[in-house]
Amino acid sequence: MRIDVITIFPGYLAPLREALLGRAIGAGLVDLAVHDLRSWTRDVHQAVDDSPYGGGPGMVMRPQVWGEALDAVLALDERPARIVVPTPAGRPFTQATAQAWTGEERLVFACGRYEGIDQRVVDDARRRDLPVDEVSIGDYVLVGGEVAVLVMVEAVVRLLPGVLGNPASAQQDSFSDGLLEGPAYTRPEVWRGLAVPEVLRSGNHAKIARWRRDRALERTAQRRPDLLAALPEDALDDADRAF
Numbered sequence: 001m002r003i004d005v006i007t008i009f010p011g012y013l014a015p016l017r018e019a020l021l022g023r024a025i026g027a028g029l030v031d032l033a034v035h036d037l038r039s040w041t042r043d044v045h046q047a048v049d050d051s052p053y054g055g056g057p058g059m060v061m062r063p064q065v066w067g068e069a070l071d072a073v074l075a076l077d078e079r080p081a082r083i084v085v086p087t088p089a090g091r092p093f094t095q096a097t098a099q100a101w102t103g104e105e106r107l108v109f110a111c112g113r114y115e116g117i118d119q120r121v122v123d124d125a126r127r128r129d130l131p132v133d134e135v136s137i138g139d140y141v142l143v144g145g146e147v148a149v150l151v152m153v154e155a156v157v158r159l160l161p162g163v164l165g166n167p168a169s170a171q172q173d174s175f176s177d178g179l180l181e182g183p184a185y186t187r188p189e190v191w192r193g194l195a196v197p198e199v200l201r202s203g204n205h206a207k208i209a210r211w212r213r214d215r216a217l218e219r220t221a222q223r224r225p226d227l228l229a230a231l232p233e234d235a236l237d238d239a240d241r242a243f
């Protein structure tokens with residue numbers, strides 16, 4: 001998978017080259033290219049924004065600069081790309097989104113700042129039949145899209161074959177079965193007077209699996225009843241319902 005990020009703060013994306021993601025890049029599982037949007041400005045001030053039509057606070061990012069930047073970056077590679085625009089006004093980015101994007105050959109992230117990017121940039125891309133997703137990683141407003149890109153790239157790349165040491169962990173993590181993950185423990189057996197739940201040291205794998213499922217159901221019911229309500233009919237068996 002090739003990932004391009006266009007931003008006025010390339011340094012914000014440096015963490016993508018660390019640790020797990022850095023190793024995935026080193027292993028050739030992912031190609032990452034970060035581009036400075038100002039490379040496509042033509043004025044001496046390298047202006048990327050301007051006042052909003054209709055008035056109101058803040059500034060809007062100029063369509064000319066973004067149009068030239070996207071055209072140039074898309075032309076760098078012949079692989080078909082999905083353009084992703086992080087925005088508080090976007091559709092929710094979920095684990096399902098991350099899973100779906102693992103099938104993409106290329107993702108091009110457009111990081112907005114200020115009040116966002118002139119809407120015509122997205123409209124123009126869509127009318128050229130380029131797939132464009134405006135996505136939100138949560139109901140809060142950041143200063144720009146860069147942090148959202150770090151979140152989404154990590155969520156997607158970790159799912160790519162060969163990236164995680166143990167692929168099973170990607171299957172068993174939260175949300176993969178629609179439930180939150182329950183509590184986890186490691187040595188020592190007792191820490192500050194707190195003991196690891198007995199069942200986890202019992203060696204009885206059926207009992208352990210049941211206990212873990214019950215804790216996941218309990219935590220999901222307490223913290224995210226919306227996830228429980230969204231589970232497909234056949235997702236819970238009789239033992240689950242008994243819980």
Ligand SMILES: NCc1ccc(-c2ccccc2)nc1
Pocket residue numbers: 086087088089111112113114115116135136137138139140141142143144145148
């Ligand atoms: N839903 C997370 C998110 C994503 C992007 C932005 C944002 C804020 C200002 C300008 C451009 C993007 N804020 C929140």
